[in-house]
Amino acid sequence: MFDQTDELSVKTLRMLAAQMTNKAHSGHPGISLGAAPMLYVLWTRHLNVNPDKPRWINRDRFVLSAGHATPLYFPLLYLSGFALTMADLQAFRTTDSITTGHPEVVGSVPGIEATTGPLGQGIGMSAGMAAAETHLAAQFNLADVTVMDHYTYALVSDGELMEGISHEAADFAGKQALSKLILLYDSNNIDIDGAISRETITDAQTRFRAYGWDTLMVADGNDLEAIDAAITFAKTTDKPTLIEVNTTIGFGSPDAGQKQAHGTPVSDEGLQILAANLDWDYPAWTVPAAVATRFITHVYDRGIAAYDQWVSDYEAFADKAPAKFEALNMSFNHELADVTDILPTYTVGSDQSILAVNGDVIDAISKRIPDLWGGSADLAGSTYARVSDSGLFEADNRAARNLAFGVREFAMSTIMSGIALHGGSHVFGSTFLAFADYAKNSIRLAALQQLPLIYLLSHDSIGAGQDGATHQAIEQLMQFRNVPNLTVIRPADATEAVAAWQIALESSSTPTIISEPRQVVPTLANTTTTGVRRGAYTLSPAANDKPEGIIIGTGSEVQVALAAAEQLRAAGHNVAVVSMPSFELFVAQDTAYQASVLPPNTRRRIAVEAGSTLGWERYVGLDGAIVGIDQFGTSGTDAELMIKYGITAENVVAQYLKLS
Ligand SMILES: Cc1ncc(C[n+]2csc(CCOP(=O)(O)OP(=O)(O)O)c2C)c(N)n1
Incomplete structure (x- = not known):
């Protein structure tokens, strides 16, 4: 099933990855060289994507959980026909290029499904995607028409499986029997500082089986047939699957098998050695014509065919279940009914x-x-x-x-x-x-x-x-x-x-x-939705709207601010009370509105919030006062604790009266 063009394609991916790190003088060649075959097989034989419609709702999801493998990922996207160019690959990691150091869904290359790089989180995000797929499938598929039916794949690394999140997410996915979740595990036994045997003796497969997963082993990470067989099988089981694939970090490069392969860009000399080891005899940045064609036929055309089939199903779905059709479209547009x-x-x-x-x-x-x-x-x-x-x-x-x-x-x-x-x-x-x-x-x-x-x-x-x-x-x-x-x-x-x-x-x-x-x-008088939308608003104005001072409160402390204002007013102080539920929403208002809530020349300001004081200076100024808590709390009834830590109207009044 795999031929010499496939072998040449894997070499092309490896050479592009190495050249990208070489040109950028940074990046991660290790995993990119080692995991090229498994991602090649996944992309050309299994993954259903439409590079012209990267947001197609029923595409297979692929998460590069080991986010440092961008020198492999970006060439895959490029060769498959997503909207990026060879020049983008050559601009890898340069300022403002779309070929960012790690994949980012905002501002990076189209086709990226998740922002990754913090190790392990891609496992959780892919579990979420797989859960969403089952949830939508159950709601929307008809007995005779399927509109939601796709796989979620992720590439994971040794370091990721050491992260606690891999446990949490895999435990969830196993219990939930997310059978269309398939992890390809780049098992090269090396992390940044050396052999992972220094850090773990866990057998990943045994661990994942304990979570309720199926596990498979591919003994040779260059064996395209074995990788293909494993993915093919994983798609049929009723559990999520971990496919452990034995690889060599930095395969073919002078650093192969060593820790420095992880993040040391391939040198000029290293490129020559890699080319010799791969039996590669093309000028730099070459994509042989047969390879370009192979990606077009096996990723792009195959993806378009799957997409076209889906479109006809989707049209049937629209005919048979117009209400569901509308609901599904609304959901994917993130539209909201008025409530x-x-x-x-x-x-x-x-x-x-x-x-x-x-x-x-x-x-x-x-x-x-x-x-x-x-x-x-x-x-x-x-x-x-x-x-x-x-x-x-x-x-x-x-x-x-x-x-x-x-x-x-x-x-x-x-x-x-x-x-x-x-x-x-x-x-x-x-x-x-x-x-x-x-x-x-x-x-x-x-x-x-x-x-x-x-x-x-x-x-x-x-x-x-x-x-x-x-x-x-x-x-x-x-x-x-x-x-x-x-x-x-x-x-x-x-x-x-x-x-x-x-x-x-x-x-x-x-x-x-x-x-x-x-x-x-x-439930307070005068609290409003409009006020919350503006982040802060005057809940209780001063007489004549000319405050002598302002008390700002948030959350459960707004009632404290109101009680303090009552005491101050009784003593002849013309104060206003501002409820400030959201800093961020208030910052987004125009300065005229901000000044109407916090008039610049009203300097007697005090904030009350049962939390850290750091940051409140922004709103009360260095000449204002903050009633908050900058130490850990203790056990006690909430009423007594508020008194113990000074979150009281009396303390607010006392602090206010100290302001000149
Ligand atoms: C949460 C988190 N911690 C640390 C890092 C820094 N870091 C990047 S890759 C890596 C480990 C590399 O080992 P492995 O995951 O096996 O990848 P490989 O060396 O095989 O490419 C570390 C510690 C990170 N990206 N995210």
């Missing part, structure tokens, strides 16, 4: 759990937003992150809308990203704010990938109470506010919480964190 008329409202003065608001909102909107699904890292009972009239997503209940992510915050976040990258869903996930640190790098990666995820992060301060310091977020709010392209909203009450949900749902390219207190808070 403003069915959102819950709350009586001013009533005490309300913001966590229960999550449940109220989800229950209200889930019928009108059928592509909304999600879950929690084992805290749905606490955060109400569930669709109450739907079941649990499982192998025999794929249309169900509740994802039991398990106690795996990092995997939850990567799986959410994978679901969003796949397309066709609005997805939420939840845990405690302090534990979102477990998922931090994935939240960062979601922001970088512009994924509109909804994170419901509760127990957002010392108000978490008796569980103590470990469960009480301190620095997390400011930490997440510091992540680019991430909106953090800390609603003051139920009204603002509903608004936060609306903003999160409407987002198309920014993830949203809704930071929520464990404790019940009163």
Whole structure:
């Protein structure tokens, strides 16, 4: 089945990879030279993609989880007909080129399915994609017409399997029997610092079988037939599959088999040695005509044929099930039905759990937003992150809308990203704010990938109470506010919480964190959706709109700000209270609006938030005051802890009165 042109094609990939690192004076030749055959077989014999329509909804997904293998990945995309040129390959890693050091879905080469590079996260994202595929297939495929039916593949490396995320994600995928998830494991036993035997004795196959996966072994990573047979078999089983492929890092180069092959660009001399070892006799950057044709026939044409077949199925689907057709299109366009008329409202003065608001909102909107699904890292009972009239997503209940992510915050976040990258869903996930640190790098990666995820992060301060310091977020709010392209909203009450949900749902390219207190808070007068949309607004104005001073509060501390204002007003101080649920949304307002909320010449300003003070200087100035917490908390009732740490109206008043 494989012939000399296939062998020549693999050599071409290897030579291009080596030349890219040589020209860039950086990059990763090791895995690129070693894994070229397995990706060649995958791309030319299995992967169904349409380079002219890189967003085709039923394409196979391929995640370069070992994101450093771009010198292999970009030539594959180029030769397959995606929109990049030889000049792009030659510009690898140069400033502003689309051939970035690691694959990026935003601003890099078309056809990239996930931004990778932080090792291991691609495994979680590919599991999310595979889960999304089964979920959409269950909802949309008709008895006689299939519109969603594809595989998800990923290339993974030794280092990735050492990452904890590989455990979390594989455990999830095995339990969920994500049978169309296939990992190609580049097993070269070398990482950056040397042999992995220095670090692990784990047998990956035994480990993955324990998770409920099928495992296969390809003893020789250059054996195209064996690789093909393994992938062919993996596609037939009812479990996810790990295909371990034995390779030599830096195959054919002078550094072959050694640690320096990982990230040392191939030298001029090394290129000559590689060419000699591969029996390659072409000028630099040559793609032999037969190779170019092989990619066109075996990736491009094969992909177009699959696409054309799908289009005719899709037309039949549109005829037979027009409502589903419309819903599926809406979902993939990330369009939202208007839900403003069915959102819950709350009586001013009533005490309300913001966590229960999550449940109220989800229950209200889930019928009108059928592509909304999600879950929690084992805290749905606490955060109400569930669709109450739907079941649990499982192998025999794929249309169900509740994802039991398990106690795996990092995997939850990567799986959410994978679901969003796949397309066709609005997805939420939840845990405690302090534990979102477990998922931090994935939240960062979601922001970088512009994924509109909804994170419901509760127990957002010392108000978490008796569980103590470990469960009480301190620095997390400011930490997440510091992540680019991430909106953090800390609603003051139920009204603002509903608004936060609306903003999160409407987002198309920014993830949203809704930071929520464990404790019940009163529903305040004058809190508004419009105000939340603007990030900050005057909740309680000063007399004549001429404030002597301003008290800024967020979340559960807005009530503290209001109580402090009452005391100050009684003592003759004409203060205003500003609710500031979101720094990011406020920063996005024009300066006139910002100045109307925080008049520049009103210098007596004080902020109150039960978290780190660092950063509040931006809004209160160096001459203002901040009532916050810069130490870890302790166990106690939330009411007593607020007093212990000075998050009280009395303390706000005292600090305010010290301002000149
Ligand atoms: C989370 C994370 N930690 C560390 C790194 C830096 N890093 C890049 S590749 C790598 C390990 C390389 O070993 P392996 O995964 O086996 O890849 P190979 O050397 O075979 O290319 C490390 C530590 C990273 N990219 N991501």
